[in-house]
Amino acid sequence: MKILCVLYDDPKGGMPKRYPLSNLPKLDKYPDGMSLPSPKGRDFTPGQLLGCVSGELGLRKFLESNGHEFIVTSSKDGPGNEADKHIVDADIVISQPFFPYYLTREKIKTAKNLKMAITAGIGSDHVDLQAAMDHKIDVVEVTYCNSRSVAEHIVMMIISMVRDYHNQHRIVNEGGWNIADAVQRSYDVEGMHIGTVAAGRIGLDALRKMKPFGVHLHYFDRHRLSTAIEQELNLTFHTSVESMVKVCDVVTINCPLHPETENLFDTAMINKMKKGAYIVNTARGKICNREAIAAALTSGQLSGYAGDVWFPQPAPNDHIWRTMPNHGMTPHTSGTSLSAQTRYADGVREILECYFDKKPIRQQYLIVQNGELAGVGKHSYSKGSATSGSEEAARYKKQ
Numbered sequence: 001m002k003i004l005c006v007l008y009d010d011p012k013g014g015m016p017k018r019y020p021l022s023n024l025p026k027l028d029k030y031p032d033g034m035s036l037p038s039p040k041g042r043d044f045t046p047g048q049l050l051g052c053v054s055g056e057l058g059l060r061k062f063l064e065s066n067g068h069e070f071i072v073t074s075s076k077d078g079p080g081n082e083a084d085k086h087i088v089d090a091d092i093v094i095s096q097p098f099f100p101y102y103l104t105r106e107k108i109k110t111a112k113n114l115k116m117a118i119t120a121g122i123g124s125d126h127v128d129l130q131a132a133m134d135h136k137i138d139v140v141e142v143t144y145c146n147s148r149s150v151a152e153h154i155v156m157m158i159i160s161m162v163r164d165y166h167n168q169h170r171i172v173n174e175g176g177w178n179i180a181d182a183v184q185r186s187y188d189v190e191g192m193h194i195g196t197v198a199a200g201r202i203g204l205d206a207l208r209k210m211k212p213f214g215v216h217l218h219y220f221d222r223h224r225l226s227t228a229i230e231q232e233l234n235l236t237f238h239t240s241v242e243s244m245v246k247v248c249d250v251v252t253i254n255c256p257l258h259p260e261t262e263n264l265f266d267t268a269m270i271n272k273m274k275k276g277a278y279i280v281n282t283a284r285g286k287i288c289n290r291e292a293i294a295a296a297l298t299s300g301q302l303s304g305y306a307g308d309v310w311f312p313q314p315a316p317n318d319h320i321w322r323t324m325p326n327h328g329m330t331p332h333t334s335g336t337s338l339s340a341q342t343r344y345a346d347g348v349r350e351i352l353e354c355y356f357d358k359k360p361i362r363q364q365y366l367i368v369q370n371g372e373l374a375g376v377g378k379h380s381y382s383k384g385s386a387t388s389g390s391e392e393a394a395r396y397k398k399q
Contacts, residue, residue, distance in 0.1 A: 001091040002069040002113070003352075005059070006083050007120075008099035009074045009398070010052045019047055024339055030144045031205070034364060037142060037346035039353055046342040051096060057120060057345045059352070066356065076101045078394035087111045092355075094118045094348060098332040100126030100313055102390035108135055118351055120344045121146055121335055124367045125257040125284060128385040129377070132368045139368040140361055142347030143376050144201055146335035150282050150308075151205035153334030154252050157280045157306035158210065161328050162189045162250065164304075185303070185326070190214040195248035197241055197264075199225055200380070202282070203254035207233055220244045223379070245273040250280065257284035259384035267292040270301060278304045282334045285311035285321075286386060294324040302326075308334040312393035 024046045029035055044050060044058035051057070053074050063070040071090075075082035076099075083101050087093060088110050095101040096119070103117055108131045117127050119141035132139050160166060164185040171182050194210050195218035196203035204225070207217050211233055219225070220238045230237060238244035241264065245251055251273065255261050265279065265288040273279075279302060281288055288307070296302040306328035310321065313332055321329055347365070354361045366375025373381055 002071070002086070002089055003059075003063060003092045003094065004083060004086045004090040005057065005070065005072045005094040006076050006099070006101035007051055007053050007055065007057070007072060007074060007096060010054050011049070015052075015054050016049060019338070021047060021338075023047060024342060030148075030201075032144075032201075034144060037145065037343055037350045039346050039349040042346060042349070044342075044345065047338050048341075049338065050341040050345045051098070051120070051336050055341075057094070057348055059345075059349060062349060063352075074099070076393075077391075077396070084110075087114070089113050092116045092118065092352075094120055095126060096336070096344075097121045097123045097126065098313070098336050100390075102312070102387050102393070103127040103132075104387045104390065105131035105385065108132065108137065111137075116140065116355065118348055119367075120348050121340075123256060123284065124377070125286075125381075125386045126390070127367075128387045129258075129368055129373070129381060130383055130385045133371050133373070133383070136371045137368070138366075138370075139377070140351055140365045141367055141376075142344045142351070143362075143364045145343040145347050146337075146340035147201040148205055149337050149340040150202050150334045151209055153308060153330075154202070154206040154254075154280055154282055155209045157282070157308070157328055157330075158194070158250055158252065158278070159189060159213075161278050161280065161304040161306045162187050162192070166328055189250075192216070192249040193218060193247055194250045194252070195219060195238070195244045197244070197251065197253045198222075198255035198283075199235075200254065203252070204229070206252055206254065207235065218244050218248055241269065242272050245269065245277070247274070248277060249274060250278045252280040253283045253287055255283055255287065256380045257286050257386045258380075258382045259386060260382050261287050262386050263287070263289050265289060265292070267295070270296045273301070275301055276303045278302065278306070281305070281307040281309055283309060284386075285309040285313070285315075286389075290320055294320045297324050297326050304328060306330075308332055312390045314393060314396040316392055316395035317397055317399075318395075 073082040168182040193216045199219040367377030
């Protein structure tokens with residue numbers, strides 16, 4: 001078989017010769033009891049950089065020793081890119097949410113041999129799920145592999161934005177000691193109302209991690225949590241996003257991107273929020289209207305926006321979120337820590353081993369199977385596509 005793997009570029013200075021930590025903490029299970037990925041083999045050292053081109057997700061030896069052709073590239077956007085050249089006869093395509101190969105309906109039509117699209121991570125909206133269903137292409141992802149990594153990032157972003165850490169760090173780097181400038185936008189998070197849009201694995205974990213800060217917790221979700229969990233965290237459930245954002249000082253977005261959530265945070269929704277609230281978005285950039293976010297930061301309707309996700313990715317160099325005031329943007333790094341990379345690399349290999357051995361892939365990993373939403377996909381997504389506009393990614397030029 002031919003396996004196409006699209007990964008982000010290597011470090012500018014080349015692959016690391018050493019790493020800050022010599023080993024990773026040993027984890028066996030996720031909080032819900034599900035076991036971590038368990039492939040039969042592993043051809044890398046945990047904690048290595050695996051998500052870039054030279055890292056190859058640690059798959060080359062395994063795939064080539066079993067007679068498969070393995071193509072790895074970071075060239076994915078614009079005319080004549082390498083990924084498009086190889087998708088036409090690939091059997092399997094692997095991509096990451098952080099540097100997605102947008103598998104649009106047009107590309108799927110050219111991929112006559114394609115049987116499966118694997119997301120090395122979580123969140124498969126870079127695949128036109130409706131087109132995948134129509135063409136009987138299975139879509140799978142490594143559910144839960146980096147959920148806790150993202151939840152940690154959310155907590156970091158909430159505290160950083162409310163305390164205005166980015167501004168204070170800049171002052172130090174510029175050689176200053178301007179304390180009044182450093183604290184004029186800085187507050188305590190204690191006593192604030194924090195709400196999540198969706199309380200799945202990431203949203204719920206973020207709430208749990210915020211509880212010790214002495215905050216009031218809120219959530220909206222299509223699937224209400226159990227009474228036991230609501231009581232444990234003293235959670236307030238809201239039947240609509242609009243109801244929740246009216247009372248929250250900080251809103252963290254943790255829902256999947258699909259037609260029902262695309263552009264959810266537009267001007268109208270943002271104007272229903274408390275004046276001066278903060279948004280933290282580690283879900284998908286397209287859930288927020290880019291111009292509306294920038295305008296709200298300029299007007300003061302929002303005090304800050306910390307986003308780890310953009311649309312498209314990589315974001316064009318002139319993307320308005322790069323230069324808007326009071327932002328805490330990161331280049332979709334929340335789920336690709338070196339710790340998380342070990343788990344999603346193991347997960348991809350587990351999926352491939354199951355596929356080659358004709359054994360069932362974990363139900364939790366399934367998004368689309370046999371032409372229908374399945375597994376986690378059935379719970380989290382709706383039919384349709386959210387890939388339109390992804391061609392803008394070609395406007396990014398490497399610095």
